[in-house]
Structure formats: structure tokens, C-alpha cells
Amino acid sequence: MGNKLSYCERRCQICTVSFRVKRVPTPEEEDAWHARDAAALQALQRNDGAGYDGSVISTEEMKGINTLRCLLQKPADFVPEEGDEDFERDSSCFLTDFAVHQGPYIYDSGTFNTVRHGVSEAKITNDNGNFGGEWGMPFHPACFEIFKRVCLRKLGFVDIDGLWRVRDLRGLFEYSMGCGFPPLSVRQYAFDDEKWHHKPGTEYLAANPVDIPGFQELLNHLSDSEDTSKEPNHQAPSPGAPSHSQSHSALTTSGTDIFSTLPPELLTEILWSLSARDIANLRLASRSFRTLPPILFKHLIRTEMPYFWEIDGLDPRGTDWADLYKMLQHNWSSGLLGLRNRVRIWHEAEKIVEMIQETNHGLTH
Incomplete structure (x- = not known):
């Protein structure tokens, strides 16, 4: 049985925040866009009446919130390419390039900036391996950078095969509820139905945890x-x-x-x-x-x-x-x-790495 991640917006597998979090422009920004480009203003504004207050969190702070990368399992005829990361060479998975996710409920990743290993786009899911290896595991690039740092600190190497195995476990409803996934900080605001909830005070969940202005x-x-x-x-x-x-x-x-x-x-x-x-x-x-x-x-x-x-x-x-x-x-x-978001995601990545260590030692069932 899949968990609720299967039926709602696609989310980062590491921080569990939606790729479609929105922001409401401030009145000053609206006036500026009206003067320059009305069509661009319409693209900025929310479509469903929801979004974070632009006076609380800036566009720069939210940079990358709708950008994703994926892990995909290597096909039988996989051939290494120039530019592969060291941790990709010896694993059963590989990384795609970056893409902008285009919709809240669709399974499409969006078109990747460049083609890696013949992949220009992918189907994405937060659920377990029942979909098959051709379905990608999505995450924010910034969250993956934090995951890599935690892996190097705790394991001495970046274990993307372990991340894939943990996704399979965390995608099971019974297991995910037992290990506190998604984390309470996100579950309170995003998982009581199928949409992301832009509740005041939770703006930090959408802030880029690596590229932090100032x-x-x-x-x-x-x-x-x-x-x-x-x-x-x-x-x-x-x-x-x-x-x-x-x-x-x-x-x-x-x-x-x-x-x-x-x-x-x-x-x-x-x-x-x-x-x-x-x-x-x-x-x-x-x-x-x-x-x-x-x-x-x-x-x-x-x-x-x-x-x-x-x-x-x-x-x-x-x-x-x-x-x-x-x-x-x-x-x-x-x-x-x-x-604030970086500290939260760092601790979430530590939990993931702990689970990876358990699976590596055969302790997780």
C-alpha cells in the first residue's frame, strides 16, 4: 500500500516539501510588473488563491523550490559518461540533470536542462519500488547537496543506492508512519489533504537551504x-x-x-x-x-x-x-x-543516513 505521497503533489524525497510551493507578489512588485509586463505578472500570481506572503519571503529566498533532479536506476546497457560523479560510477543508480516541475499532480518531471545517459525527462514518484526502476526519485538539488555532505560526514562516501532503498521503505505506509515520515514540521501543514498549505509561519520550509541571501x-x-x-x-x-x-x-x-x-x-x-x-x-x-x-x-x-x-x-x-x-x-x-530550513533538512538527512546504515547492516525489515 502506498502512502499519501502517491496521491498528492510530488515532493522532494529528502525534505518532503512540494515542488509547487507558491509566493504572492507584494503590491510594490505587482505595480512594477504591471508597468513592465502584464503577462509576466499573471504568471507570477497564484492560480488557486494560495501562496506565501511575498513580504515575508522573497523570490530570491525561494530560488529553486520548483527545481528538481532525479535518481534513476541504471538500465542493463548503461554506459558511463564524462561528467559522472564518483558515487554514480559504482552504484546501481544515476543522476539526471535539473528540471522545472510544471504541475502539482502530474507524474512528469519536466524537461531536463541537458540529456544525461539518454534521459531528457522522466516519470517521478515518492512511492516505493512498485512503479519500477524507470520511475525517478525526485529531490531539490539543494537538499541533495545537504544529503551528500551528511553522507560524507557519517559514511565517508555518498550512498545513492542506500537513498533508493530508503525511499522504497519510506514509501510504505506502515513503515513511514512508524519512523516519523514525513517529519512533523511538514506533516502539520501539507498532509491533511492533497495540496500544499501556505500557512503563516511556515515560510522557512520553502527557503533555499544552501543559497541563502545575505x-x-x-x-x-x-x-x-x-x-x-x-x-x-x-x-x-x-x-x-x-x-x-x-x-x-x-x-x-x-x-x-x-x-x-x-x-x-x-x-x-x-x-x-x-x-x-x-x-x-x-x-x-x-x-x-x-x-x-x-x-x-x-x-x-x-x-x-x-x-x-x-x-x-x-x-x-x-x-x-x-x-x-x-x-x-x-x-x-x-x-x-x-x-532555519538548512538545520531542519540537515537533521532529516541525518535520519535518512541512519536508515541507510541500518539497511546496510540488514537491521531494517
Whole structure:
């Protein structure tokens, strides 16, 4: 028995958001289009009276929402082509190029920008393998980029065969309900009937999670504007961390500091094995950890917030990693809908990879 994905709008297999999410132009945009091209304005406007408020989410933020790629199973006469990804060569699946999905209920992918392996368009489904290998598995290109990053982090390689197997499992109604698919954040707003629901407050679900307007510029500004001659701020990096006065009080009554005899190299090694909250607690117990090495905060971003991969492109000489850590930890969703969606999709991709690991070990039935 197929799940409801079979009977409603085609959706990204990774983030489960429809390819046909719409946006209502603002009055200013309508006036501008009226002045330039009435036909183009009509194409922008909603057809069924529904869409996200354009004053809340911009066209740039929603870039790619109706674009898809597919996985297809290789035919018996499959021949590798120049430009194939490494993970395609050894798998039973291959990737199509990009296409713009043209309708909410149709099974057609739309025409791909270029022909790959003789495929110019495909039938798409979110259901299990009952349709056969010639039916493509659709996903947003940006969501697939996040899936690849999670795969490399968790598995060491991109497992598209595993993604195909998980689709077959997640397409079964009984299994998908048991493993929380689709995720609650989407299920609440899109799965009570066959259409996507543009409910206020859920605009972030349609925001591009990779190409996020303003985010790279914000990081560059934080990096470039730092005065490297000033003393960096190395406050404890986690919620509930002690203040300077609390730390001093605890240390003066705690007796001998057992860490004071350790060399700096070993102290650093200890820090690298702890979470931010553990580091904060350690600073309560030991004066030896009052000053933290700046690079530690970059390490914490990588380990605790791996979805902020842009930090690797920042100038290490001009970046206050402690300030950046605190900004990302507390204010990452402020005004940047794509970042909120990126974190959501990253966690969904982690669940998919966990399922892939289970199928690889024969644990999923």
C-alpha cells in the first residue's frame, strides 16, 4: 500500500516539501510588473488563491523550490559518461540533470536542462519500488547537496543506492508512519489533504537551504570587521555557562587545581574531546581553563553545528571564533529563513543516513 505521497503533489524525497510551493507578489512588485509586463505578472500570481506572503519571503529566498533532479536506476546497457560523479560510477543508480516541475499532480518531471545517459525527462514518484526502476526519485538539488555532505560526514562516501532503498521503505505506509515520515514540521501543514498549505509561519520550509541571501556576506563582515589587535573574547561557549565572578568564586573554594600541573598541550587535548557545556562546567572546576584557545570555538562550530560549512572559507587571522560561535548558536535564524530550513533538512538527512546504515547492516525489515 502506498502512502499519501502517491496521491498528492510530488515532493522532494529528502525534505518532503512540494515542488509547487507558491509566493504572492507584494503590491510594490505587482505595480512594477504591471508597468513592465502584464503577462509576466499573471504568471507570477497564484492560480488557486494560495501562496506565501511575498513580504515575508522573497523570490530570491525561494530560488529553486520548483527545481528538481532525479535518481534513476541504471538500465542493463548503461554506459558511463564524462561528467559522472564518483558515487554514480559504482552504484546501481544515476543522476539526471535539473528540471522545472510544471504541475502539482502530474507524474512528469519536466524537461531536463541537458540529456544525461539518454534521459531528457522522466516519470517521478515518492512511492516505493512498485512503479519500477524507470520511475525517478525526485529531490531539490539543494537538499541533495545537504544529503551528500551528511553522507560524507557519517559514511565517508555518498550512498545513492542506500537513498533508493530508503525511499522504497519510506514509501510504505506502515513503515513511514512508524519512523516519523514525513517529519512533523511538514506533516502539520501539507498532509491533511492533497495540496500544499501556505500557512503563516511556515515560510522557512520553502527557503533555499544552501543559497541563502545575505548569509555569506554576514560571515564575511564578521570576519573582515574584527580588529585583530584587540584582546579576543573567550567567554564560556554554552548556555548556562558560569560568569567570571561565579567561576572565580568556585575556584577559590575548591582547593587544589589538579589540572594546574598538566602541560598546555594536554589541556588542549582535553578541551578537544568535550562538548561546549562540558567545557563550561570544567571552567567552574579549574582555573587552568579560564582562557580558551580561539581555535577551539571553530572546532565547536564544526562538531556541534556542522551545517555551517561556510566557516572554512573565513580568514582565520581576522575572525573572532568565540564571537562567531555565540552568534551562530543564538542568532542564526534571525531574519534568515534559509538557515532555519538548512538545520531542519540537515537533521532529516541525518535520519535518512541512519536508515541507510541500518539497511546496510540488514537491521531494517
